Amino acid sequence: MGALDALDAAGLVPNEGNTVWWAGMPRRDERFGMPERGFHAERAALETAFRGVAREAGARLMTDGPVVETAVERDGWRVATSTARYRGRWVLDASGRAGVLARRGLRTRERGIATLALVGRWTSGRGHAPPDPGCTLIESYRDGWAWSVPTAARTRCVTAMVDPRRTQLARERGLDGMWRAELAKAARLGRRLEGGRLDGPVRACPASLYGADSHGRPGLLLVGDAGSFIDPLSSYGVKKALASAWLAAIVTHTGLEDDAMAGPACELYDDREREVYRTYRALSVPFLEQAAAANGHAFWEVRLASARAAGADLPEPAVASDGSAVPEPGDRPLAERRVDAFLARPEVRTAWETIRSLPAVHLRPAPGLSSLSRPAVVDDRIALEVRLASDRLPDGARYVRNVDLRRLVDVAPDSDRVPDLFEAYNRRAAAVPLPDFLAALSFAVGANFLELADA
Numbered sequence: 001m002g003a004l005d006a007l008d009a010a011g012l013v014p015n016e017g018n019t020v021w022w023a024g025m026p027r028r029d030e031r032f033g034m035p036e037r038g039f040h041a042e043r044a045a046l047e048t049a050f051r052g053v054a055r056e057a058g059a060r061l062m063t064d065g066p067v068v069e070t071a072v073e074r075d076g077w078r079v080a081t082s083t084a085r086y087r088g089r090w091v092l093d094a095s096g097r098a099g100v101l102a103r104r105g106l107r108t109r110e111r112g113i114a115t116l117a118l119v120g121r122w123t124s125g126r127g128h129a130p131p132d133p134g135c136t137l138i139e140s141y142r143d144g145w146a147w148s149v150p151t152a153a154r155t156r157c158v159t160a161m162v163d164p165r166r167t168q169l170a171r172e173r174g175l176d177g178m179w180r181a182e183l184a185k186a187a188r189l190g191r192r193l194e195g196g197r198l199d200g201p202v203r204a205c206p207a208s209l210y211g212a213d214s215h216g217r218p219g220l221l222l223v224g225d226a227g228s229f230i231d232p233l234s235s236y237g238v239k240k241a242l243a244s245a246w247l248a249a250i251v252t253h254t255g256l257e258d259d260a261m262a263g264p265a266c267e268l269y270d271d272r273e274r275e276v277y278r279t280y281r282a283l284s285v286p287f288l289e290q291a292a293a294a295n296g297h298a299f300w301e302v303r304l305a306s307a308r309a310a311g312a313d314l315p316e317p318a319v320a321s322d323g324s325a326v327p328e329p330g331d332r333p334l335a336e337r338r339v340d341a342f343l344a345r346p347e348v349r350t351a352w353e354t355i356r357s358l359p360a361v362h363l364r365p366a367p368g369l370s371s372l373s374r375p376a377v378v379d380d381r382i383a384l385e386v387r388l389a390s391d392r393l394p395d396g397a398r399y400v401r402n403v404d405l406r407r408l409v410d411v412a413p414d415s416d417r418v419p420d421l422f423e424a425y426n427r428r429a430a431a432v433p434l435p436d437f438l439a440a441l442s443f444a445v446g447a448n449f450l451e452l453a454d455a
Contacts, residue, residue: 001246003053010049012039013150016134021188023140023290031135040134040149041238042157062086067100076219090252094223094245102212102226109210110306117207117232118160118179122148124196131192136235139186140291143167143299146186147232148193158183158193161207161232166299175202207232209281215273216248218255218262223248227273230280231307233287240276247272247377254381261375265382268375279337282311335374335387339397343439347392348446355418355442355452362453363412363421369449371406372396390448397447403432403440405449412441412450 015038017031032038051061065082076089093101137148144167148158160182162169170181179202183190211228215221224241251269255262285307292300342348355361368390376385376398387396388405397405407429415421422437432440444450 001053002057003050006049006053007039007041007046010041010045012041012045013152014038014134015040015136016132018136018138019132020137021139021186022287023294025290025294027188040136040151042151046238067095070101072219090219090221090255092221092223092248092252093226096225097206097229099222099226101220102222106212106214106222106227107210108213109208110310112302113209113306114163114165115207115209116162116164117205118162118175118182118202119205120158120176120179120202121151121199122156122158122193122196123199124154137189137192139189140295141185142295142297144182144185145233145291146183146189148189155199156193158189160186163299166297166302175204178202211274211277215270216251216266218266221248221251221266221269222273228277230277231284231303233284234280236280240280243276244273250377250380251382257381261382261384264375264384268377268382278310281307285311335395335397338393338395339400339443342393342397342447343400343443345446348442351445352438352442355438355445358452360416361418361421362416363445363450364453365409365413366390366448366451369409388447388449393447393449397443400440400443401432401436402430403437404429405440405444408440408444409449412444 015032017029020028020030022028054061062081062084064084067079068082069078069080070091071078073087076087077091079086079088079091091101093099095102099107133150133153135150139146144160144162146158146160148156150156158179160179162182167182170178173181176198179198183193207229209229209231212222215227224244225237227244230237230240247269251265254265285304288300288304288307292304370389371386372389373384373386374396375382378385385398386406387398388409389396399405403425408425411424411428412421415424418438418441421441422434425437426432441450445452
């Protein structure tokens with residue numbers, strides 16, 4: 001987005017990795033090298049940097065007071081602050097948890113789960129170098145979990161995540177006392193804070209999950225945390241918000257330029273935001289399973305049941321060799337993830353084995369092949385994309401590993417040898433590597449887009 005120089009100048013702390021004590025298992029360390037490192041950032045510093053980028057891009061920033069009124073008019077919206085009135089064809093609610101417009105019947109909450117964040121600022125004492133200076137620290141315990149990130153050379157944000165109805169809180173000690181009591185439960189993380197002090201009072205911040213019945217319609221979009229808030233356990237909240245803002249900008253641009261595409265563009269946005277929320281709920285399941293099995297406490301059990309229900313019909317998350325879930329980019333469309341899941345199906349493997357065993361392949365479009373139009377991001381706007389569909393893949397697919405399936409189906413009948421087909425495809429499209437082409441060809445046969453006349 002052209003913001004990297006601004007972030008470098010903001011003096012943010014590089015994110016060097018994670019140190020984790022989870023569900024009673026041994027300490028796990030993960031260290032990031034360049035260029036994988038991101039940043040730890042306090043919100044104020046991050047927003048200051050982005051405001052400068054926005055001004056340089058030509059945006060006008062209005063800081064004349066809180067919004068006191070919003071109303072739909074014939075040609076758009078009227079937004080009033082305490083000192084001024086503004087009009088616009090589109091309004092993007094990016095007001096975070098406050099949800100200026102989202103709270104007007106659009107937001108939904110997961111019943112039975114409440115999360116409160118007890119947040120303190122900790123500074124190491126002189127002569128005490130903080131351990132793991134650039135790392136996120138995470139520890140689970142019986143009825144909650146805690147995390148800490150550095151915000152300066154000697155300062156950390158230290159947070160305990162609790163459920164007011166299920167965590168045994170030391171309420172009689174006040175917020176500072178409750179915070180210290182929870183860190184005592186997270187003993188290993190707590191030991192890393194010895195030799196320091198608490199700066200200022202502990203804050204209690206709502207951190208419960210929520211989504212929305214609708215994230216957008218022509219003229220109105222809920223952006224970032226205004227529309228949904230995912231479990232901080234995922235550590236993808238900032239990325240989710242930025243991806244949401246990127247897509248909202250494209251949808252708004254589309255709607256302003258082409259009234260006819262405003263509806264399909266908002267449909268795509270709403271679907272994508274729902275997918276992102278449910279995907280990260282599903283990705284939390286393995287970690288919640290571990291904590292629930294280790295602790296046998298309602299704090300973890302109700303969260304596990306809710307996360308399982310939220311992601312019940314999504315493709316299985318990718319799994320690492322150690323059995324842990326591999327985080328996927330939350331801004332990847334569900335259709336793409338279903339394509340990836342279908343690539344692992346036995347039909348695709350059988351198609352590959354058959355193609356490889358034949359001296360010649362005679363391919364033709366399968367009898368059940370059909371096409372459908374779906375909105376998709378094309379450059380800086382939303383356009384209708386034609387996908388291929390079949391009984392095995394009713395949601396359709398257009399690309400597999402950057403291979404255009406429509407073009408593949410068009411050229412397939414003209415060649416009876418795979419090398420010739422590969423050459424013919426690359427003559428009519430951007431060249432793709434042979435392994436990706438073979439995967440797409442096997443996918444097209446396995447999905448019943450193409451059939452082998454010899455089979």
